[in-house]
Amino acid sequence: xxxxxxxxxxxxxxxxxxxxxxxxxxxxxxxxxxxxxxxxxxxxxxxxxxxxxxxxxxxxxxxxxxxxxxxxxxxxxxxxxxxxxxxxxxxxxxxxxxxxxxxxxxxxxxxxxxxxxxxxxxxxxxxxxxxxxxxxxxxxxxxxxxxxxxxxxxxxxxxxxxxxxxxxxxxxxxxxxxxxxxxxxxxxxxxxxxxxxxxxxxxxxxxxxxxxxxxxxxxxxxxxxxxxxxxxxxxxxxxxxxxxxxxxxxxxxxxxxxxxxxx
Amino acid sequence: xxxxxxxxxxxxxxxxxxxxxxxxxxxxxxxxxxxxxxxxxxxxxxxxxxxxxxxxxxxxxxxxxxxxxxxxxxxxxxxxxxxxxxxxxxxxxxxxxxxxxxxxxxxxxxxxxxxxxxxxxxxxxxxxxxxxxxxxxxxxxxxxxxxxxxxxxxxxxxxxxxxxxxxxxxxxxxxxxxxxxxxxxxxxxxxxxxxxxxxxxxxxxxxxxxxxxxxxxxxxxxxxxxxxxxxxxxxxxxxxxxxxxxxxxxxxxxxxxxxxxxxxxxxxxxxxxxxxxxxxxxxxxxxxxxxxxxxxxxxxxxxxxxxxxxxxxxxxxxxxxx
Numbered sequence: 001x002x003x004x005x006x007x008x009x010x011x012x013x014x015x016x017x018x019x020x021x022x023x024x025x026x027x028x029x030x031x032x033x034x035x036x037x038x039x040x041x042x043x044x045x046x047x048x049x050x051x052x053x054x055x056x057x058x059x060x061x062x063x064x065x066x067x068x069x070x071x072x073x074x075x076x077x078x079x080x081x082x083x084x085x086x087x088x089x090x091x092x093x094x095x096x097x098x099x100x101x102x103x104x105x106x107x108x109x110x111x112x113x114x115x116x117x118x119x120x121x122x123x124x125x126x127x128x129x130x131x132x133x134x135x136x137x138x139x140x141x142x143x144x145x146x147x148x149x150x151x152x153x154x155x156x157x158x159x160x161x162x163x164x165x166x167x168x169x170x171x172x173x174x175x176x177x178x179x180x181x182x183x184x185x186x187x188x189x190x191x192x193x194x195x196x197x198x199x200x201x202x203x204x205x206x207x208x209x210x211x212x213x214x215x216x217x218x219x220x221x222x223x224x225x226x227x228x229x230x231x232x233x234x235x236x237x238x239x240x241x242x243x244x245x246x247x248x249x250x251x252x253x254x255x256x257x258x259x260x261x262x263x
Numbered sequence: 264x265x266x267x268x269x270x271x272x273x274x275x276x277x278x279x280x281x282x283x284x285x286x287x288x289x290x291x292x293x294x295x296x297x298x299x300x301x302x303x304x305x306x307x308x309x310x311x312x313x314x315x316x317x318x319x320x321x322x323x324x325x326x327x328x329x330x331x332x333x334x335x336x337x338x339x340x341x342x343x344x345x346x347x348x349x350x351x352x353x354x355x356x357x358x359x360x361x362x363x364x365x366x367x368x369x370x371x372x373x374x375x376x377x378x379x380x381x382x383x384x385x386x387x388x389x390x391x392x393x394x395x396x397x398x399x400x401x402x403x404x405x406x407x408x409x410x411x412x413x414x415x416x417x418x419x420x421x422x423x424x425x426x427x428x429x430x431x432x433x434x435x436x437x438x439x440x441x442x443x444x445x446x447x448x449x450x451x452x453x454x455x456x457x458x459x460x461x462x463x464x465x466x467x468x469x470x471x472x473x474x475x476x477x478x479x480x481x482x483x484x485x486x487x488x489x490x491x492x493x494x495x496x497x498x499x500x501x502x503x504x505x506x507x508x509x510x511x512x513x514x515x516x517x518x519x520x521x522x523x524x525x526x527x528x529x530x531x532x533x534x535x536x537x538x539x540x541x542x543x544x545x546x547x548x549x550x551x552x553x554x555x556x557x558x559x560x561x562x563x564x565x566x567x568x569x570x571x572x573x574x575x576x577x578x579x580x581x582x583x584x585x
Contacts, residue, residue: 249506250497251456251459252457252458252459253456254460258459258508261466261507262506262507
């Protein structure tokens with residue numbers, strides 16, 4: 001399973017400080033640590049506080065690529081920030097993210113096409129996050145169909161069923177899991193499914209436990225990728241064990257070690 | 264209407280390993296052999312590459328195989344008494360790709376040949392042939408742990424292939440191979456989980472991935488062949504799917520496995536309805552070898568020159584026509 005490292009985000013104090021002071025060593029360390037822990041893609045988000053978010057994104061992308069060659073997920077709500085990051089990516093990037101909102105979707109599909117990037121689509125639109133599974137899947141299908149019409153391969157479309165915090169929307173986890181299952185049968189080859197895992201535990205006391213169990217349940221439903229913290233060793237152990245139980249790789253006594261070695 | 268062929272796409276690749284060192288690489292072999300490197304299931308050359316064709320090692324014993332049927336003895340005749348002459352015949356007349364010297368007689372329950380005498384044999388074989396060399400231990404862990412360091416030193420610099428390492432006895436051989444620059448054979452008892460575990464244990468000892476081969480245990484057709492076939496197929500599918508801990512070239516023992524079967528050994532008089540023994544044993548060995556090629560074996564260990572020739576012809580055809 002692909003774990004997209006979530007730690008390079010201006011919402012975290014150390015990253016915010018690094019952006020502000022142009023301290024590359026902090027970003028280098030956060031990037032290297034996530035890759036060493038098993039991330040094979042890193043999310044890059046300048047956060048809400050950056051003064052010049054285009055410049056901050058450019059600086060982050062360049063700085064990260066000085067120490068690692070894993071592909072990047074360029075994370076912003078603003079197309080100019082996304083484009084600034086995409087232009088500098090050496091590997092095929094993931095655009096994070098579009099929604100089903102028509103105007104936004106058109107802009108971001110074009111951006112993905114222009115930059116040969118993959119596209120992450122949230123199953124929500126201008127009206128918000130639908131409660132029902134069919135309504136979420138319908139938005140997922142709209143995103144997929146729009147991307148396909150533009151000539152983007154279906155497996156370059158990463159659909160996110162939208163994870164809400166269990167503390168504030170306890171009834172939303174089950175439909176999220178159902179949505180994952182439904183999204184996987186939309187096309188052949190199937191679109192990838194992805195989620196912002198840490199959202200599930202917002203405001204909870206034992207966030208790590210909630211993240212871990214939510215990830216495993218999502219894997220059982222067919223989740224392919226998660227934007228998460230790879231430095232949470234117990235989370236990674238749980239993810240690997242779930243992959244084992246789902247028969248994704250061959251067992252051996254040192255399977256945790258073997259999985260990490262095979263990454 | 265044109266039909267698009269549905270081709271499999273693989274993300275993984277089998278590790279490429281080199282056996283044998285020429286003078287350019289500090290050894291004395293006349294050539295080096297490469298194994299592995301595939302990015303596809305065997306011979307599916309439209310789906311990926313198979314940069315190195317499978318090779319055949321001809322097996323030479325450290326002891327005269329008096330128990331062999333005459334049909335197998337005949338092509339080697341007197342050379343069977345002398346491992347160096349036997350190896351040379353395999354090289355010069357039967358065009359083996361490499362020589363596998365099996366230390367059968369060193370086993371305490373066989374002839375218990377001493378370490379010193381074994382080394383003499385290894386040195387004689389090394390002098391007699393320029394082909395890359397494999398050494399297959401006696402199968403007795405205690406004796407092998409005495410033999411391996413000495414064998415390894417006798418071949419230092421030659422980039423030989425030594426085996427076998429098993430889950431309960433791999434450290435001596437691995438340390439020895441590391442010290443003298445040899446490749447290793449990791450043996451598992453028809454158990455894919457142990458196969459993977461042993462690969463991890465070897466990598467924990469810092470054995471470089473490009474010096475490991477897998478021997479998953481093999482059996483002749485009719486004698487457990489299917490188990491080995493399915494394990495090897497799963498191993499290769501895992502490798503091509505991206506599991507680097509399973510992505511090693513695979514070794515198949517055809518020789519002794521086939522020639523101990525009744526189908527190869529029984530005389531024409533004993534089994535007249537099975538056809539002439541002279542052809543039957545060769546056919547059984549060639550058919551077993553070819554079947555293992557189809558599940559991804561990279562290195563076949565064989566006895567009879569005629570089965571070797573048939574198998575080689577088959578390899579060449581598949582490499583050309585796929």
